[in-house]
Amino acid sequence: MTEWIDIVAMDWTMRVVLSTVSALGAAAGAVGTFVLLRRRALLGDVMSHAALPGVAGAFLICAALGEGRVMWALAVGAAISALSGAWLVSAIRRHTRLKDDAAMAIVLGCGYGLGVVILSIVQSLPTGSQAGLTSVLLGRVASMTTVDLWSVCAGAVVVGILCILLFKEWRLLCFDESFAMSIGYPVKRLDALLMLSLCIIIVVGMQAAGLLVVVAFLIVPAAAARACTARAGGMLIIASSLGALSGAVGSAASAAAPDLPAGALCVIVAAGFFTLAVMFGPAEGAVWRMIRRARLESRVRSQHLLRALFEVGGGDANAPVAIARLMQRRSWSGPALDRLIRRAQRRKLVTSHAGAIQLTPRGLTEARRVVRNHRLWELYLVRFADIAPSHVDRDADQIEHILPEPLVAQLIIELDGDDSESFSARPVPASIHPIERGST
């Protein structure tokens, strides 16, 4: 363990790798936020794969000239190729009947294929041994240099400044392009700047960390951030932080497992953050939703029991009701009803004596409220929605548990206007259908 910390903290290469990948993650998370909000999530993927032939072509030219790996040449090749890919997507969409998804799939697949073919040609050349496909896909983390670090940092700074300066403009572009045009925003140029930022990240990122990392960092942190916040500014900050954190944790983990590719580890860490965000995100985490639903269901079951006791026990008379009679009211199974009763007892809503159940004063109050909501809703359906009285019980059965108080007040106002007698004066209206009709 201490040995591992030593490697992460002290090892020069390790420090370079960690800083490079983190800077890339932060910048990719930021620009990815806008790309995601502009609903172009796939475009980063397409441009990255379309950059491959450019990288490979630049290798080929360098090799032909007897040079090795020339950074700036590869960058230029990648940029031209990636932007051509983006242009090709829109050209295919304009001139054929194909839609966005098909156009993107075509460019992605063909770009990758072409890139792989050229790369294998380069590798057969005497000076082309560095042009391995693996290094393009997974980065050259082991041989990462300060040149990589500086190029990624420069790209990240440029893109980061653009994201901050143009936050307001890009957010409007993503949200409502038509309105942005109407107030005179140069929509095409703003869009081009966003594409350019995307391109910068792809070019610097691909050389250092590989295609896989770039593609994942452009989308996954932004998607995770969306699950955590309902504001674009918050999304930008969270996506950047998650991107940087994924890079840092992933490359630190690779120190513990030197045989595993660091880039792939970063991607897995980002995926982990995404999963956590989707499960536990404060805005709409799946876990919280499940808990809320379970709570609602439990409340509904308990309110069904109270209403059954109220109706069978003769309303305010509140006579004890035998469990056997309760069983006839609803399609309860014996054990389920037992559980319900025990829970209601714990919450001091009912008492149980010799096989008969009775509402406590607290239970009676709650039961009265539920029955009142149920019957008000039934009355409303019959009078205003023209639904037959024999049909309303089941509809009201759903709604009585979730009617908010303001809506109940509004119901009463509408019903009062339709009736000589005031419903506010009549706490629990009489049922409009026979109650002992059996289970609902």
Place this chain on the structure above:
Amino acid sequence: MTLIHGTESSLPGLEHASDAAICVHDLTVAYDGRPVLWDIDLDFPTGSFAGVIGPNGAGKSTLLKAILGQVPTTSGRVLVHGASFESQRRLIGYVPQRESVDWDFPVRAVDVVAMGAYARLGWCRSVSREVIDEATHMLARVGMESFALRQIGRLSGGQQQRIFLARALMQRARVYLLDEPFASVDAATEQVILEVLHQLRQDGATIIAVHHDLATAAHAFDWCVLLNMRVVAAGPTPTTLTNANLAKTYGGRLTILSEAADALRAAARRGDS
């Protein structure tokens, strides 16, 4: 149309064309080679509350987009208060169709309203406290102040429409273009929108709304344009919204126009390939 000198007539329709808030001249728009608007000549008098009415596919939204310069036009020009649209852009307030945006977008209601001030904020400047305060005030004008901090997806359709109206109010415009502002909104929202629009008109603004519901058109607008690929009729509501004109707008007399448009598209396609 002659204006008798000396009379103080403010009846819409008697103004001279140079008084028009929006003047559309000989406008033709084609999508994919298929004309959707033919030779449109229109004057919207200053201070009118105009409804653009017509069946589905009549080109109502396209007309608004053409006025805004958002669709390529085959011919024609648009003047706003006597000058080109480009130079008068600041005078325009715009409410797009509600369906045109993704309401899951992570912004709050007040942020969307503040977007109405972006044109005068300048580039790269962040949204100031004053703008947010003004946006909150505009939200109050449409009865939405208590929803200022809510994410827009958690609002009802009518509330979303009111947010869009509040954003247009932020633009402090003199001509408001609204695309279906009353489409599938609740009665309360319709009332609020009408009140706000009438208030704007009293302050001297011109309102132009694309509208689909004939039942409410008669009492909502004082100026009507009946549109079905071309202008069937335009003028003050009482003399324009007649049964004869409606029959021409909604009736089947346009089949030839529409078939000709299809033929033009087919020709354009052949020319393409």
